[in-house]
Amino acid sequence: MGFATDCIHAGQEPEAVTGAVTVPIFQTSTYVQPRLGEHKGFEYARTQNPTRAALEGNLAVLERGRQAYCFASGMSAIDTVFRLLKSGDHVIAAENMYGGSYRLFSRVLEKFGLQFTYVDTSSTAAVAAAVRPATRVLFLETPTNPMMTLTDIPACVAIARAHGILVVVDNTFCSPYLQRPIELGADIVVHSTTKFLNGHSDSVGGAVITATDELGEQIQFLQNAVGAILSPFDSWLVLRGTKTLALRMQCHNANGMAMATYLTNHPKVKKVYYPGLPDHPQHALAKKQMNGFGSMISFELGSKENAALFLNRVRLCSLAESLGGVETLISHPETMTHASVPIETRKRLGITPGLVRISVGIEDVEDLIADLENAFDAI
Ligand SMILES: *Cc1c(COP(=O)(O)O)cnc(C)c1O
Numbered sequence: 001m002g003f004a005t006d007c008i009h010a011g012q013e014p015e016a017v018t019g020a021v022t023v024p025i026f027q028t029s030t031y032v033q034p035r036l037g038e039h040k041g042f043e044y045a046r047t048q049n050p051t052r053a054a055l056e057g058n059l060a061v062l063e064r065g066r067q068a069y070c071f072a073s074g075m076s077a078i079d080t081v082f083r084l085l086k087s088g089d090h091v092i093a094a095e096n097m098y099g100g101s102y103r104l105f106s107r108v109l110e111k112f113g114l115q116f117t118y119v120d121t122s123s124t125a126a127v128a129a130a131v132r133p134a135t136r137v138l139f140l141e142t143p144t145n146p147m148m149t150l151t152d153i154p155a156c157v158a159i160a161r162a163h164g165i166l167v168v169v170d171n172t173f174c175s176p177y178l179q180r181p182i183e184l185g186a187d188i189v190v191h192s193t194t195k196f197l198n199g200h201s202d203s204v205g206g207a208v209i210t211a212t213d214e215l216g217e218q219i220q221f222l223q224n225a226v227g228a229i230l231s232p233f234d235s236w237l238v239l240r241g242t243k244t245l246a247l248r249m250q251c252h253n254a255n256g257m258a259m260a261t262y263l264t265n266h267p268k269v270k271k272v273y274y275p276g277l278p279d280h281p282q283h284a285l286a287k288k289q290m291n292g293f294g295s296m297i298s299f300e301l302g303s304k305e306n307a308a309l310f311l312n313r314v315r316l317c318s319l320a321e322s323l324g325g326v327e328t329l330i331s332h333p334e335t336m337t338h339a340s341v342p343i344e345t346r347k348r349l350g351i352t353p354g355l356v357r358i359s360v361g362i363e364d365v366e367d368l369i370a371d372l373e374n375a376f377d378a379i
Contacts, residue, residue: 003062003177004246011057012239023054025236045232047224052235056207058242059197062176063189065209067216069223070235074172074192075100076228077206079108081168081188082137083222087113090134094121094151096144096349098170098192099340121151122282128159135163140186141170142179143286145323146298146333146357147350148273150282153289157185166215172196172324177249179290182211188219193230195324198241199248203234248326249292251362256295258365259358259372263299268306268376270354273298295360296323298333304353306379307332311356313375316367323359328368330358 001009012023026049031042042048052070060068071077078101085091093105095118105116119126121140138160142151153169160167168188169181175196181189191197193205208223210216223229230238260274275286276293286293301307311319317330321337331337333351341351360368 006058006061007245008243010061011054011059023051023236023239025232026050027232046227046229049229049232049235051232051239052230055230055235055239055242058239059176059191059207060209062242062245063171063182063209064176064180065182065189065211065216066213067220068207068209069216069219070193070230070238071206071208071223072228072230072234073204074098074170074190074194074206075104077190077192077208078170079104080219080222080226080228081190081208082109082114083226084166084218085114085136088115088134089113089136090115090117090132091137091139092117092119092121092127092130092135092165093139094141094144095119095345096147096149097139097141098145098172099338101139101141101170103340121156122149124152124155124159127156131159131163131165135165137166137168139168139170140181141173142289143173143275143294143296145173145296146273146338146355148275148280148296148298150275150285150289152285153181153184153186161185173296174290174294175245175249175324177245178253178292178294182209184289187211187215193238193241194322196249196252197245197324198238199245199324199326200237200241201322201325201327203237203241205230205234205238248362249294252295252360253292255360255362255365255368256293256297259295259360259368260293260297262369262372263297266376268301268379270300270302272300296357297360298355298357300352301354301356301379304334307354307356309378310375313378314371315374316363316371317358317375325359326362328359328361328363330356333357 033039056068167186169186172192189209191207274297317328
């Protein structure tokens with residue numbers, strides 16, 4: 001089936017008792033067993049829930065994986081993946097990744113004896129140089145937030161395969177509409193469903209999708225053992241979100257490109273970071289690895305003062321953290337999403353006081369541009 005068809009139908013049959021076309025919210029903690037030793041595949045709701053199972057079936061198909069498991073947040077999904085490892089194991093991670101992942105690795109998981117090396121994964125040579133005998137996982141995020149730097153997934157997979165290392169990709173920024181890491185050779189995909197998958201800024205959740213049944217069974221064991229499951233109501237919300245994923249992403253792509261072009265031509269913008277622009281240093285890789293360029297754009301206004309004048313003037317765009325919703329969100333990485341990143345790292349990555357990040361929504365792009373045009377007048 002095509003991707004848009006899978007968005008709407010994969011994992012979802014009409015409900016058996018009533019024929020309801022929408023998977024109901026099975027708000028129950030347990031299931032009656034007809035006889036001792038017999039059950040209908042559902043025993044206790046941490047272990048199995050039909051609403052969550054439908055979403056998991058849907059996401060497994062959208063990411064072209066074998067199995068999927070849903071969690072209470074993106075962070076709990078990532079945390080569960082790292083419970084595949086044991087003390088002494090080594091991980092290579094991207095130096096510019098989601099701040100919450102860095103916090104989990106450096107302040108929580110290191111205490112349990114996992115070792116992390118942070119490298120610029122856009123350099124395949126840097127990834128290869130970081131491999132040790134104890135390396136078990138290569139953890140990637142592409143494009144990065146907020147600098148929009150890409151990592152070549154197949155090239156990293158080739159290095160990892162040669163050393164028996166699992167490749168885990170955080171695909172939150174792209175959604176499976178734009179990028180499917182398992183098709184590119186990755187072993188595991190993780191998501192914050194909070195962002196594009198749900199798409200409506202009304203739920204926090206996470207997912208792990210595995211390329212093999214063997215890995216899927218290990219994640220299923222951990223999901224039940226650790227227990228950070230997605231609730232039936234949130235599962236239902238995300239399932240409703242993914243129905244329109246293809247349609248939303250087409251609009252995100254179109255609005256992202258229109259906005260990036262507008263910003264590039266604006267005299268008050270010093271630089272625009274967007275992989276869809278021909279002058280992005282990895283535009284060719286983006287065309288090869290992604291199906292469209294999305295709607296995440298960063299741009300440089302030259303100073304914190306300019307950024308503040310601009311951000312305090314937007315009206316239609318909301319000044320807020322998070323991304324991937326139907327509404328346009330605009331933020332200041334230095335003081336908001338990336339405040340916890342050490343200042344030297346921020347400087348090296350290019351997260352300057354004048355940098356602004358926009359997650360372009362699916363409003364009429366002319367209205368968004370008019371809002372920004374008005375905000376630029378403040379500078
Ligand atoms: C938001 C986000 C997360 C964390 O997800 P939560 O749902 O907030 O726990 C992880 N990775 C990326 C890339 C994110 O944007």
